[in-house]
Amino acid sequence: MKRAYNFNAGPSALPLSVLQKAQRELLDFQDTGMSVMELSHRSKEYDEVHNRAKQLLKELMNIPDTHDVLFLQGGASLQFSMVPMNLLTSGQTGNYVLTGAWSEKALKEAKKVGNTHVAASSKGANYTHIPALQDIQLSENAAYLHITSNNTIFGTQWHEFPNLSVDLVADMSSDILSREVDVSQFALIYAGAQKNLGPSGVTVVIIRNDLLERIPENLPTMLDYRTYSTSNSLYNTPPTFAIYMLSLVLEWVKEQGGVRIIEKRNREKASIIYDAIDRSGGFYTPHAEKGSRSFMNVTFTLPNEQITKQFLAKAKTEGFVGLAGHRSVGGCRASIYNAVPFEACEALAQFMREFQNQYV
Ligand SMILES: Cc1ncc(COP(=O)(O)O)c(C=O)c1O
Structure with a gap:
């Protein structure tokens, strides 16, 4: 499995x-x-x-x-x-x-x-x-x-x-x-x-x-x-x-180890994905302003709808599920609740970098 x-x-x-x-x-x-x-x-x-x-x-x-x-x-x-x-x-x-x-x-x-x-x-x-x-x-x-x-x-x-x-x-x-x-x-x-x-x-x-x-x-x-x-x-x-x-x-x-440890891990998980966004030179644009960013739902857009569709389709073939943004806002969203493992966030960040490299 x-x-x-x-x-x-x-x-x-x-x-x-x-x-x-x-x-x-x-x-x-x-x-x-x-x-x-x-x-x-x-x-x-x-x-x-x-x-x-x-x-x-x-x-x-x-x-x-x-x-x-x-x-x-x-x-x-x-x-x-x-x-x-x-x-x-x-x-x-x-x-x-x-x-x-x-x-x-x-x-x-x-x-x-x-x-x-x-x-x-x-x-x-x-x-x-x-x-x-x-x-x-x-x-x-x-x-x-x-x-x-x-x-x-x-x-x-x-x-x-x-x-x-x-x-x-x-x-x-x-x-x-x-x-x-x-x-x-x-x-x-x-x-x-x-x-x-x-x-x-x-x-x-x-x-x-x-x-x-x-x-x-x-x-x-x-x-x-x-x-x-x-x-x-x-x-x-x-x-x-x-x-x-x-x-x-x-x-x-x-x-x-309780909520304190879970919080620490959640912050680390979120920073892995926000880093991929921040270091993309504008290829990925975060929806939230920096001071209001969520550690649970990371929302971002790509240069246009066409590329977003390709991103989501490729992500799906690589085993990533649930990355489409809510129908009312579009773009992408990675929900990284407590049970989402660290490795899943690392894999997503890696995928984001690889996908971007095809376009630059
Ligand atoms: C912040 C928030 N409030 C309320 C709801 C609605 O929850 P429920 O579907 O349990 O009614 C959701 C569902 O996603 C939510 O994210």
Whole structure:
């Protein structure tokens, strides 16, 4: 078997050892004679998996006791609605920083729920950078400030977070667990799992406990964070297999030495590809401005569409997968999440240099 050089934006690469462990345990989980998929979500065996995933995430992200970890479904996209439904009480305003397509979508849903305000935006610059912290202008009665910590499509990332007197909410779908973050700075963090945490199907929400007190009473049960908090995310059937895979991925992060080591490796991986871009004399053009570059999604263009097509076609024949840019921006994108090995980034940089040499 030859593993692909997988640069998919999500769902994306998973650690090989995690897949192998899941394979070994697939038919008979811990001598139960059943697959994890076949266990009752009320069984002792599943309970251990569930709590282990929660415990490991707390440990790896150093989540303080002031915050709870919830497992939901509906993807990060459902959080675009749940955040304002739970936190945007009447008379208040949901503040949003627009840094790309996902923050636009988050704002769109919030508008359906209550008052909103764009506190800063880099849309005018085609989302090539993260707005400067001093340019963030909060509205009066701000319920929260929502940011997208990493912009998967445009390839930009916040490298310093706003520290204003407002509850900070972050969509961390595409960079959670990729770097050390001070969770206490955030009122709420959410992330779909399918990039750094595991397969799709589970969404992680990290919520400061006091926020639960301001949730309106009339929300549908399944859209109310309190339902998940009071039941340890077991009010109804959780996505058990996805949570099991999450627990294996978290074990893997721990074995690697934790988030600090993963972050160091991610920076090295990103610099290999950014170096290939920066040393190409303009053949490859980065989308993101230097200070806003993402360590997770490296976005770049080639001299024209024709050459881009050739690049993508040749890359495919050499075993590189998922390098086409998002359909809304074009060009190329290499998503290099935690599980993408160093060697895949080196192989890509080498391929980029060789491809360019055909043209000079
Ligand atoms: C930053 C960000 N937010 C939200 C989403 C949407 O996630 P989901 O498909 O889990 O709803 C994505 C998906 O790629 C994303 O990258």
